[in-house]
Amino acid sequence: MPSLSLSAASTALVVIDLQRGIAGTPTVPYPAAEVIERAARLVGRFRERKAVVVLVHVDVGPNGELFPRPITDIERPRLASPPGWSDFVPELAPREGDIVVTKHQPSAFYGTDLEIHLRRRGVDTIVLCGISTNVGVEATARVGFEHGYNLVFASDAMTARDAELHAGSVSKFFPTIGRVRTTDEILAALG
16 A cells, blocks of 8 residues: 655545534444544644644434435435534534534535635645545545545544445445545654
């Protein structure tokens, strides 16, 4: 596997949906608490290096009405959004200088200002982590790839509700659109 080197000036960390309502659900292969701890380490290093930190959360509306509902063979569970559901977990509370993106569907690019924030700051590389691997992280990665960003996936700082879906994204799909590394490897690459 080629070595990884990341420039703080042109790399952004994009943290997907580490919010109370999502992080409070069962996940595999990593418990949400482990993913939050690793994501917090990444956020801390990116802030130290003055690199771009983007904290993304999803707002589905009080009764899930803001989340897409096309006709499907298998309907996704409707997400309720009680008070505090979209709040970031305390370990990842936004700080001055962080970018906060609110989305209403899986991709952090669709219908948001994420692209403007990244382009105007000269970002060409995105490090992704969060919950869930095969939904929000993958949807954001697909669009990022289509926009020409270099992608790096923090494989142990993401998790899902289904181990097979997580494994498929991390081992089969992500390596075809970017580089898959551990949190420690990414921390070392940013220096």
